[in-house]
Amino acid sequence: MKKTLIGILSLVTVTCLAQSPNSLSKAEKKAGFKLLFDGKTTNGWHKYNxxxxxxxxxxxEGALKLDADARKGGATAGDIVTDGEYKDFELKYDSKIAENGNSGVMFHVVESDKYKYPWLTGPEIQVIDNERHSDSKLESHRAGSLYDLIPANPQNAKPAGQWNSMRVVLDQGKFVIYQNDVKVVETDMSTPQFTEMVAKSKFKTMPDFAKFATGHFCLQDHGDTVWFRNIKIREIKH
Incomplete structure (x- = not known):
């Protein structure tokens, strides 16, 4: 009985110490992180253009959800972007996709009448159901990949309906994606090799794709249900 009670108390202690969603730890605050989503409102976000x-x-339940059923029922939707613009950064977020769903997170997105869609300027970190969605047949279209450019390797995404923890760092061209605490993508966006990679991708006909050093973050409306939480940013200053 005594051992059981100790076990229960230990579990309660661990639970209490766990960081609640959409909050900043002392270390994150010290490092300069700021929340981009407060878990309660859509403050700080607006429809693209x-x-x-x-x-x-x-x-x-503390997540920013795009509800596909509501969308099909006539509710308005669309891609949404941060009010602020960012250059070099460390971005953290959790994402969860519905079965057979597809979405993404873009960065350095530029708003202008010149661009009808955010993906005309902003590269995308893929969010997708690898097991069911047909687009995941292409390696560079799987979860955690730099979409249509660099496949996530290893492919360690959790199944649809489960949260994936993401960390994305861009510092003077050096770009890294961590999925569930594992480095899955690494490149240098300032090199001729990256330019050549874009020229061989589906973005080759988009002259301003990945050309801006500053821009908004974007959560994609791909028509499917998707959830985001724990969205936080640390700007890297030089």
């Missing part, structure tokens, strides 16, 4: 947030974007 527009104002406000579509009604299919909802707050659900």
């Amino acid at each position: 527009g104002e406000g947030i579509g009604t299919a974007w909802k707050i659900e």
Whole structure:
């Protein structure tokens, strides 16, 4: 009985010490991280090339959710972007995709009447159901990949319905994606090799793709249900 009680108390202690979603630890605060999503509102976000947030974007149990059923029922949606723009950064977020779903997180997205879609300027970290969605047949289209450019390796994404923890770092061209605490993508966006890679991708006809050093973060509306939480940013200053 005594051992059982100690075990229960230990579990309660660990649970209490666990960091709650959409909050900053002391270490993160000291490092300069800021929340991009407070877990309660859509403050700090707006529709790409527009104002406000579509009604299919909802707050659900501390997550920012794009509700595909609401979207199909006539609710407004669309890609959403941060109010702020960022250059070099360390970005953290958790993402969860519905079965057979597809979405993504873009960076250095530029808003302008010249660009109808955020992916005309912003590279994308893929969010997808690897097991079911047909687009995942291509390695560079699988979860955690730099979409259509560099496949996530190893491919360690959790199944649909489970949270994946992501960390993305861009520092003077050096770009790294960590998926569930494992480095899965690494490149240098300032090199001729990266330019050549883009020229061989589906973005080859988009002259301003990955050309801007500063821009917004974007959460993609691909028509499927997706959740985001723990979105936080540390700007890297030089």
